[in-house]
Amino acid sequence: MKLCIVTHKLLKGDGQARVNYEIVSDMLQRGHEVTVCASSVAPELLARSNLIWRKVPVKGWPTQLLKNQVFAVLSTFQLLRLRQHYDVLMVNGFITWLKSDINAVHFVHSSWIKSPAHPFKLKKNLFGWYQLSFTLLNSLLERVAFARTSQLVPVSHKVKNEIQAVTARGNPNVIMNGVDVTEFHPDQNVSRERWELPENVPLALFAGDIKSSRKNLDSVLKAMQDVKELHLAVAGETQGSPYVKLAEQLGLSERVHFLGFRKDLSELMKCVDFFVFPSRYEACTLVVIEALASGLPVITTYESGVSELIEMEAGFILHHPEDVAGLATAMKRLATNAELRSVQGKKAREVAERHSWSTVAAAYMQLFEKVSAEKKRGSYGAI
Template identity: 30%
Template structure:
């Protein structure tokens, strides 16, 4: 279940009023609330393409009932076409995916993208109010739909300061010891799916190969994530003699510990409506190199502009940015600490309250 949706649903449930959740699945923690009614929508053959029409139909049915009873309705993007609020976490019209894998998988990806574009257009044009997770997303929505600017508002994503606390030297040592990492070796982290080119791992791989060709480059890279391209990237790393310099960790449920142990997060993403992984790394207190076009980059102060990539396609620029971090990254740490404190203060509860306040206004 999307983390932001979970946060909103949990906050609403704790307010005591009735909450209806229409979805294929939800977090088990929500089902413990007696005031939460979960409407489970089937997903035939576990396929989203088959389940999405059912989600739209069942969602419209319950939306009409809820609105008639004086309640409020929040849909996500093109999931449900209803004249209510639409909370957008991803704009399909802003990015054309490049699916990897077999011809059938690629065909399915292209067909799915076209379907998402049509449903997104219909749902957003019908929405009474649209909530975006960044100014970047707001501008993408305006360009994609042509709706009135007054209907689209920004509420930034929140975070969990207990799960991603500010790290300390003691926490860092403990995290490294538990992971078996050497205490005196710098480690950069990449967190993202390896199923297509959107997260920019190809740019990072080529930059890392260039850096590791230098004897003085003493930073290792850990890659968290899986996808259709993972095996091919692992093979490429072995073939180029990078097997010890790039470690593929696969899916992990201990990302907070990995971030506490790392020195840097690298995210040369081609499209990111916000960038929760970057947000969480900054909450922990490590610098994050991210594309300037990502929504989360709006949160970076002028003193941290050196951490923003102008062109996620340019591995040479990424090499220069990594070199700069390696040589003067310590100069950025006071600004990183200040931003970390600011982001930790904007919790998931604060975000949920802001969403509801906007809807009620």
């Protein structure tokens, strides 16, 4: 099979890039020829003889908004005359002007703009106006992309519902994100010493972009005031983040430990007691599934698509991200009950094992074969 995937990046580092990395890795391992239209690709994949990289340069453009539009135009010209040579062309949201066979949807801007946590609704400054412009434009363009594909693949049922709110397209095929269950796994022998974290105290972990209000670290810090025995490790780039100062103002400096951006998250997760991530909007964030695989009970919200994976025995799901009292109650229960943590942690691992990357890749492979067979029986047309 000849497969083409259009994605900004093909790396293990984050979100959409990681999902596509795992899909491509599996397809290459199966012996398929994969063409990737991207700005950057992991070196280990470039070493594979059956991978073709069609580079889309966007470096030097001043904003992400411009980079995305330049990428869309350049990728269209790169693949316009080649798309008929591929058995399957998969894109990710609005990323190109080409008509696609499959569109994997990792984020719905039309829903994000309605959130009270959208930056423009919080502060109508220059950054807020830029974010409004970014979201409005992408809301329009994603509808074009949704209409110009044969198969929509939302990464959660939450995203599926959001798609169906803006398009009349059939019944999207949900394929949730996965996790490397060998990289992320429980291990009680990892010491906290390397991160200079206190031993013999209950320790929660928050990980994500702590410059963004969307991840909701502010509610976690407010809830910490009522959970006196709990310490919190925070993994995320602190430069430009308002939450270091907020922790100081709330008198939490001794119990909240800012660790900066971490590449050793799989090891860090082995030495904490539970994971807290009450996001205000999420599609299907990988870090929560990674926490489940690490055997950690998880506290999140129904606004996070990944909450669909968290059976009640594997953690707590808040009905609303602004429920600081409910968040504090859940945190206190886990901080003070080692037996509850153990029971929920085992269940969390069981849930994650059903969502390994090999399982996710197999679901995509099945979809690729289905779409390829349908194309052989007819044509979806050109751009």
